[in-house]
């Protein structure tokens with residue numbers, strides 16, 4: 010068990026860092042772990058991209074911290090690459106992950122239960138098992154919930170007929186079954202929400218994957234996107250890619266052309282827009298507006314927007330101390346609601362918590378993001394950003410990031426499709442480690 | 446970078462401190478800062494830059510070579526990069542040198558137990 014390098018060279022390494030002045034002094038106040046006791050108890054609610062990463066990186070930061078992860082599902086299906094399942098490129102098993110590595114290798118206590126309520130004053134979490142956990146620090150990464158009151162006629166029951174498939178699992182397989190049962194010549198409608206929502210390029214990647222399935226199996230069918238906004242992520246790249254691979258098979262109607270859906274009739278697979286235009290679908294995929302997962306409300310960390318404002322340096326809640334929130338639930342713009350960001354934020358939170366348990370200041374935060382999308386099996390595009398805290402707010406580092414070049418040859422699109430798979434394998438290894 | 450802490454921990458055990466029911470842990474704040482700086486790299490290169498696949502692994506490679514690549518991604522055209530040019534531009538030259546050094550010192554294969 011060797012030290013990768015000595016402290017002196019690390020001190021020299023760190024001298025180069027911008028935040029070096031903010032670095033804590035060596036000789037941190039030692040914490041005592043007495044008779045098997047721990048250096049603090051951190052409860053993590055949610056075992057998705059943010060929560061699983063936070064649990065692992067807390068243990069890496071300081072194995073003496075007791076970490077309990079609360080997540081109802083024994084198998085986690087990722088939204089990333091669930092569009093590839095719809096396109097026929099993957100099976101569900103290939104996007105399934107479990108908690109064995111977190112348990113066995115990192116020593117995280119994983120409890121498969123729902124966190125039902127949080128008493129922030131008493132620092133307690135009540136579980137669906139009836140047990141109560143006491144925490145020193147709490148991490149919430151509950152993802153999103155659908156706003157069932159946002160679109161007239163679209164509630165949980167309607168989602169069984171017109172799936173959102175915006176949480177992977179049952180909803181995804183339901184949409185796939187409908188896609189497969191559809192007769193050739195039909196129309197697949199995607200209802201896309203206004204910002205902010207989970208995965209800005211997601212609806213458009215889905216359009217391409219469904220069009221790919223049609224091209225192979227149902228050549229007379231089309232995809233219609235009805236959108237509540239006038240611009241979307243990687244729009245130029247998506248539009249050019251659709252034209253190149255699918256001709257006119259994908260049609261996009263933006264807000265200004267009456268694309269905003271206000272009413273859903275799931276029984277008749279019909280939607281109505283703001284100005285009264287009706288569209289009938291053969292398969293109807295409604296992606297409604299969203300908000301932070303409901304447990305965030307119970308913890309008192311959401312504001313009137315339905316999302317969670319956080320302190321930029323540490324992602325601690327602005328409203329309740331000792332509760333840290335990561336991932337889609339947070340207001341972290343300009344960072345998007347992506348799995349990549351949830352993972353990156355969780356590492357900053359793990360370091361901030363490990364430091365605060367030892368009365369040390371948090372390290373300087375660094376984040377990046379890349380969202381790959383597949384337009385077709387061998388046609389990948391990406392958008393990237395690097396982020397810092399500037400003047401007390403999260404800001405994009407100017408001159409970095411941006412989208413894939415507009416004029417790239419097919420060979421570059423093919424390379425990016427390969428790297429998208431490389432990214433998926435790496436982030437899942439980094440987050441869960443074990444595949445089902 | 447849990448490695449150092451694990452070393453501390455092992456030492457504590459060796460000294461019999463743990464057995465005598467008091468173990469001292471000391472947070473390695475330098476290591477933590479490096480882990481945060483390098484945090485996003487793991488999203489594509491795997492934990493500790495150790496993932497072997499379409500995206501090249503970083504752990505245990507020559508610091509000079511890694512630094513040269515990173516500086517080229519940042520400052521030069523036509524490096525053949527699809528994404529690293531856009532990422533490297535988000536870091537100072539010093540940060541890129543720090544990252545190169547950091548990954549070069551990580552063992553290329555993971556320990557099996559924490």
Ligand SMILES: Cc1cc2nc3c(=O)[nH]c(=O)nc-3n(C[C@H](O)[C@H](O)[C@H](O)COP(=O)(O)OP(=O)(O)OC[C@H]3O[C@@H](n4cnc5c(N)ncnc54)[C@H](O)[C@@H]3O)c2cc1C
Pocket residue numbers: 054055056057058059060079080081082085087088089090091092122123124125150151152153174175176207208211302303304335336337338346347348349350351379380381382
């Ligand atoms: C179709 C689609 C494609 C996508 N593609 C990409 C992509 O290519 N790249 C990318 O970076 N991102 C992508 N995303 C976005 C990504 O899925 C999310 O940003 C990511 O899942 C956010 O992580 P999270 O931890 O906030 O939430 P999640 O990963 O959703 O995890 C939340 C977890 O919390 C649990 N939970 C909720 N409430 C409770 C409670 N009360 N008690 C206990 N547990 C609870 C849930 O069961 C869930 O497991 C995509 C999303 C979609 C829909």
